[in-house]
Amino acid sequence: GNMVEWCLPQDIDLEGVEFKSMASGSHKIQSDFIYFRKGLCFGLACFANMPVESELERGARMKSVGILSPSYTLLYRYMHFLENQVRHQLEMPGHYSHLEAFYDDKKGVLPDSKGTATSQQPVHWLPSIHKYMYPEMKITHPAGCMSQFIKFFGEQILVLWKFALLRKRILIFSPPPVGVVCYRVYCCCCLANVSLPGLGGTVPESKPFFYVNVADIEMLETEVSYVACTTEKIFEEKRDLYDVYVDNQNVKTHHEHLQPLLKINNADKEKYRRLNDQRQMLMYSQEVGEDCSSCEEDLFILFFMEQNNRIFQTLMEVSASQDKTLTADHARGMGLDPQGDRSFLMDLLEVYGIDVMLVIDNPCCT
Numbered sequence: 236g237n238m239v240e241w242c243l244p245q246d247i248d249l250e251g252v253e254f255k256s257m258a259s260g261s262h263k264i265q266s267d268f269i270y271f272r273k274g275l276c277f278g279l280a281c282f283a284n285m286p287v288e289s290e291l292e293r294g295a296r297m298k299s300v301g302i303l304s305p306s307y308t309l310l311y312r313y314m315h316f317l318e319n320q321v322r323h324q325l326e327m328p329g330h331y332s333h334l335e336a337f338y339d340d341k342k343g344v345l346p347d348s349k350g351t352a353t354s355q356q357p358v359h360w361l362p363s364i365h366k367y368m369y370p371e372m373k374i375t376h377p378a379g380c381m382s383q384f385i386k387f388f389g390e391q392i393l394v395l396w397k398f399a400l401l402r403k404r405i406l407i408f409s410p411p412p413v414g415v416v417c418y419r420v421y422c423c424c425c426l427a428n429v430s431l432p433g434l435g436g437t438v439p440e441s442k443p444f445f446y447v448n449v450a451d452i453e454m455l456e457t458e459v460s461y462v463a464c465t466t467e468k469i470f471e472e473k474r475d476l477y478d479v480y481v482d483n484q485n486v487k488t489h490h491e492h493l494q495p496l497l498k499i500n501n502a503d504k505e506k507y508r509r510l511n512d513q514r515q516m517l518m519y520s521q522e523v524g525e526d527c528s529s530c531e532e533d534l535f536i537l538f539f540m541e542q543n544n545r546i547f548q549t550l551m552e553v554s555a556s557q558d559k560t561l562t563a564d565h566a567r568g569m570g571l572d573p574q575g576d577r578s579f580l581m582d583l584l585e586v587y588g589i590d591v592m593l594v595i596d597n598p599c600c601t
Contacts, residue, residue, distance in 0.1 A: 256280035277307035500575030
């Protein structure tokens with residue numbers, strides 16, 4: 236099995252991290268990177284696999300080198316360092332001086348499970364978690380992770396958007412490599428950004444758990460909302476752990492009341508068309524050399540944040556009105572399909588505890 240070979244500080248609880256930092260099935264690939272969650276911290280590890288002439292190691296040496304931080308938003312900065320270090324560890328096992336120097340330079344005070352600092356060392360590096368999950372997460376792929384996400388899922392991102400906004404438990408399955416799938420987890424969480432003050436203090440936060448495996452089952456059983464990915468097919472059978480299961484581009488749910496949300500309606504198609512139009516305009520302005528400081532990642536995040544803000548702004552205005560009646564015109568004004576999004580709206584009102592009366596009739600037969 237996997238084992239932790241070396242770590243600093245030596246007294247930190249790393250139980251299970253040896254399975255989080257090396258995805259199941261990684262022995263079939265040469266290299267990968269992996270985001271994961273450990274307690275209140277997030278981790279990034281780089282994995283590499285090197286053939287060796289050793290019977291003891293069964294012809295292959297596999298290692299992961301990773302770091303933990305209270306926030307995942309800055310971890311990408313150290314990807315290159317970790318990639319170099321895992322190569323170094325494969326070629327010269329047991330030489331940790333670079334890692335020690337890195338730790339001494341970057342170490343901060345990690346919060347314990349109660350949220351208090353566990354060490355008296357000075358805080359050198361403790362970035363705050365971005366309030367609206369708007370990390371400056373530059374992606375290793377030239378196209379950027381948002382455009383890959385859109386190309387991969389197409390119109391299905393509108394289905395994922397609804398499930399993310401309803402704070403459902405979303406589990407994404409994919410065989411290794413898992414790095415790009417970790418970015419899909421991040422993109423999914425970005426779909427649910429809302430920047431209106433005073434909204435949903437009682438609503439569970441959208442938690443990116445990134446990579447999970449069977450060792451996380453006990454923890455997942457207690458979660459009411461998360462987005463995670465796995466390389467372990469066994470999870471598909473454990474239906475009590477998730478609401479939505481994503482296998483490649485196939486988004487499915489075993490909950491009957493959520494089935495209507497899997498259908499793409501006309502309002503979804505219109506949103507997808509608008510998103511693509513905006514992307515095309517952005518690409519054109521970059522081609523003709525205009526000063527284009529906003530990038531595709533920003534456009535994607537702002538597109539969904541504005542959409543979400545418009546929905547909740549309308550719902551809050553209606554709930555503050557005298558008759559509290561939400562009509563088909565309101566639904567259209569929010570960019571929703573009055574009939575196709577009826578069950579989505581009902582769920583949204585329940586999840587966020589918004590007191591309005593829905594008077595959108597179901598279409599009757601003629």
